[in-house]
Amino acid sequence: MTKILLILHVLAAVIAVGPVTVAGSMFPAAVRRATGPSDGKEAVAAVRLLHRICRVYAVVGLAVPVFGFATAGSLHVLGTPWLVVSIVLTGLAALVLALLILPAQETVLADLTRTDSGAATAAARLEPARIRRLAMLTGTFNLLWATVTVLMIVRPGSTTGV
Numbered sequence: 001m002t003k004i005l006l007i008l009h010v011l012a013a014v015i016a017v018g019p020v021t022v023a024g025s026m027f028p029a030a031v032r033r034a035t036g037p038s039d040g041k042e043a044v045a046a047v048r049l050l051h052r053i054c055r056v057y058a059v060v061g062l063a064v065p066v067f068g069f070a071t072a073g074s075l076h077v078l079g080t081p082w083l084v085v086s087i088v089l090t091g092l093a094a095l096v097l098a099l100l101i102l103p104a105q106e107t108v109l110a111d112l113t114r115t116d117s118g119a120a121t122a123a124a125r126l127e128p129a130r131i132r133r134l135a136m137l138t139g140t141f142n143l144l145w146a147t148v149t150v151l152m153i154v155r156p157g158s159t160t161g162v
Contacts, residue, residue: 001074005067005071005074006071008063012060012061012064012067016058016063019057020057021142023051023053023054024105024138024142025138025142026050027047027050027134027138028131028135030043031047031134032131034112035112035126047108047109050105054105058098064090065087082151082155089144093148096140100137104130105134108130108131108134111126
């Protein structure tokens with residue numbers, strides 16, 4: 001049963017966190033394109049799609065800690081320091097995504113899609129500092145997940161012998 005839980009945990013992490021990481025990273029550049037001189041409708045559609053991917057896969061990502069706790073319980077490692085650190089970092093990543101990245105994306109998307117705005121007006125509302133901050137937050141989210149991934153692979157004190 002432990003192997004099945006571990007497989008489900010890893011699959012959930014790859015399937016859920018991967019798309020959020022990629023779509024979130026692409027979002028700021030897509031916003032820059034949408035506020036540029038090009039055809040705004042296709043660019044705004046791309047921004048909308050990237051936000052939807054982030055939002056949907058964030059919910060799907062809730063399976064990662066569920067399977068993670070089940071796996072850790074079956075391995076009897078719930079109190080180990082590397083796992084506690086991983087849990088804290090996962091919680092921080094979830095908070096950054098839920099409380100900072102997704103709301104910022106929603107605000108940006110709302111500014112882009114206001115009916116009274118052309119590309120020039122949207123560009124004026126979306127100052128570069130906002131987009132850079134969103135890119136930084138996404139980078140922070142990605143770094144937190146990369147750290148958790150390393151901890152899950154290296155597992156200090158592991159008995160695997162690797």
